[in-house]
Amino acid sequence: MKYAWVSALLLVASLQLSQAWDGATLYFGLAAFTGFLALLLKKLVPAGLAGLAVMVLAMAAGFFAAKGASPDRDPTWVLLDTVPRLLTAARPAPATPELLVPGLLLIIGVSTVTVLSVTKRGTALFVPALGSATLYVAAALLTTGRADRYGLTALVLVVVLALGWLIIDRSGPVVPPAVLATALAGLTLLAFVLPANGFEPRKLVTPPVTDIAIANPLPQLAAWAAQGDAELFRMRGPEVPVRLVTLSRYSGASWEAASTYGPLGVVDAPDLPTGGRFQDASVDLTITGLNGEWLPGVGRPQAVSLSNAMVDPDTGSLVVADGVKTGLSYTVRGVVETPSDADLAEAQVPADATRYTALPRLPFTLAEYARQATANARTPYEKAVALEQVVRLNRRPDAEAPVGSSYARLETFLFGNPGESGAGAGTAEQFASAYAVLARAVGLPARVVVGFQPVPEQNGERVVRAADATAWPEVYFSGWGWVAFDPVSGNGSGPSAASKREVLNRLASTTAKPTPTSLASVPPLVQPSAVQPDAVAAPEVRQGFPLWAFAPVLLLIGLYAARTSRRLRHRAAGPVGAWNEVLDSLQLAGLRPKPSRTVPDIAREWGEAGTHLAVMVDQAAFAPPPSTPQQHGWRFARDIRKAVRRKASWWRKVVWAIDPRPLFRR
Incomplete structure (x- = not known):
């Protein structure tokens, strides 16, 4: 039992x-x-x-x-x-x-x-x-x-x-x-x-942080497109885009990924918080041909079944330092932001997200092109939709187009003369990069994501091939998080087509094309245009009750538990334990007897209960073990304790149960 x-x-x-x-x-x-x-x-x-x-x-x-x-x-x-x-x-x-x-x-x-x-x-x-x-x-x-x-x-x-x-x-x-x-x-x-x-x-615990120099996978999009049906990995789960890496830094020559990664459980929050509407997504993945250190995931990763996976907490990019290998199977659970069209219509953008609006030495041509494209837009969302249309207009995807995402390559992609290599044609790298640069030029926080769009499911499993690799830009809206746009086809997983069409009809920009400007007097460095300040109120930070305020409560609980444990040990120790309980009570009442006094001498002061208990204590201490079970004596100790407590002062009675002095009595 x-x-x-x-x-x-x-x-x-x-x-x-x-x-x-x-x-x-x-x-x-x-x-x-x-x-x-x-x-x-x-x-x-x-x-x-x-x-x-x-x-x-x-x-x-x-x-x-x-x-x-x-x-x-x-x-x-x-x-x-x-x-x-x-x-x-x-x-x-x-x-x-x-x-x-x-x-x-x-x-x-x-x-x-x-x-x-x-x-x-x-x-x-x-x-x-x-x-x-x-x-x-x-x-x-x-x-x-x-x-x-x-x-x-x-x-x-x-x-x-x-x-x-x-x-x-x-x-x-x-x-x-x-x-x-x-x-x-x-x-x-x-x-x-x-x-x-x-x-x-x-x-x-100070989380381990690892510096990893990993190549930008954007130029690899053309190579993946050339591989066509080569299988990269398989997945089971909801139909959501699979993210490989998020690129948030732009140098003017190329996009760069974060170089510092830590465990997925790092307490530090991302630099821009998750939006107010989201859904959890969990997928099972099996690597069948993908190489490199990047680990495919979904949304903002919350958990991965690999203990050696590391993450950039700001972008959610996952890496495995020793590289992914064929046959690797794991489960990743992430948060996918799902704002509605109504949420985005009046959403603002943070005014202090400089990391996602930085454009070193932005050429005037790109800055003016972005300004003209969004001249009639009233809100950040309308600017984002207008840029998606402008980048896509009269330009075509071409897997054999020159790679690169520098200012020079993007100017050729946007403004190049017919017949010029790369003019008006590019891979998802140029479409996504051009959009992100133009968005930053008008103050929209933007970044580029390299990943894979979901493919039709076969027998409960999706086979992701090299041709499914793509890139798309994302814009951050205060309160709603990162929203994907698709300058290649205008579809994607972001706002609905109906919402975009409504914006474009109002702007009358379905056929308009901004005119690139090149003036010799224009300074080489042009700052992005200012945008409306963040109209979304920052959430109120609730200050928790200070932890130290509970220290006295914990101390009182500890003293009470220690005193109770001592009393229980006395009760289990027979007459000797009962007499020790009496001595504790005398000490609590301030009536502690002198060490020279004997047990019978002290006990006589407390009437018949004390006399009986003194006899039992003497027998337990000096007589041979009894042949019959001996009385416990706790009832007499309890009666004496009540009498002693009645003689104690009121303040001693208040702290009776938690007074620590008996704990130090030998």
Whole structure:
């Protein structure tokens, strides 16, 4: 019965902890019973040695499971490194060996200590409570309280604890209702108050950041187009564009990707927040021919089932430092922004997004062309739609067109004379780059994405080929996030065709073509035009209640728990324990007797209950063990404690339950 109770506690707490991982329920459920291995070993060796043997085996297995991430490091470093890896992984963490190790070792350690602790007779069964609380608090911190939003698991644990203490341990101390209330309050405090007030254990770990020099894949679009039907990867999931890399920096000669990447669980937020409307998308991908370090994903990645995947938190680009390999299978979950046409119609753009509007030494021809194209536009959205139409007008996709996205190449693409190589023709690289540069020239935050458009599904699986590779520009709107545009065909996954048509009809720009201007007196450096300031109010930042304000509450809870534990130990110790409880009461009331006084001398002052208890204490201390069960004596101690408390001053009665002085009495 006792072991079944311990198993139930460990199983509930372990399953609660498993919610911090994705797909770890089975592993953690089995780990909850590993303590019984120590129980079997206890028949051969002492309990301490049995527990040590189980933990050594567990850590050895953990080292071999996690060493793949750091094959050249010593075992201690590998095991310690699993903690920062876990704290910098996505939520929930992928169920990879190196990320499972810290959670499994915690459960195995708690399970071993808990099972061995209940083998002793007369124990108060406090270790199971401490062990289950440890696992519960770990789950609350790793999930910032999301694992038990309504406190149901905490309630289950307290109920199971109460049943064990009140039914199984009948010969032991009876647990006061205040202890159960305190336990529930403590778990609730840790599970809800701490995470809600900004306590984030990930901030205690400095996430590893890696500098990776990776080539811009835009010029590769022409090579992919030439490969045609060559298979790159396969995917299962919703029909959303697959993103390979987002390019946010433009030097005037080419687009550049971020060079600094970190784990997916980095706490730092992106430089521009996610929009107010979005949907979650999860896809399964299998690499069949794609090469390089870039890892295909969807939307803004939230979780990847690869522990070695790293991300640029601002753009969401995923990389694998040692490169993707044929046969690699993984799952990626991301957030896809889905603003409505009505949302975009009146949306504004942030005025301080200089990273996404920078254009070093912008030629006057491009600046004037963008100004003319958007002269009649009233809102940022109308500017974005007008530019999409202007870039597409009288220009054609050509897989054999010259590559490049420099100012010179874009001027040839937009303004080149008929017959000139690359004039009016280009790949998705030129269409997307021209759009992004013109958008930045009129103050719209823009960037370029290299990826793949979804293809028709075959037997539940989409085969993505080289010909499906493309590039598209995105514009950021305050409150709604990044919105894709398609200057190649005008379709894509951004605003609806009806919404764009309505804008173009109002602007009457379906046939208009801006005239490029070239004047010798124009300075070589032209700044982008100013746009309307951000009209969307910044969300109010709610300041959480300071964490330090709860320190006194935690201290009081700790003192009360320590005093209760001491009283329970006294109750389990027979007459001697009962007399120690009397001495504690005298100290709390300020009536502590002198050390030279004897037990009968002190007890006589408290009437018949004191006399009876003194006799029992003398017999327990000096007489041979009785042949018949001895009276407990706790009833007399309780009567004396009540009499003592009545003589105490009012302020001593107020702090009676939390006064720490008895804890230091020998």
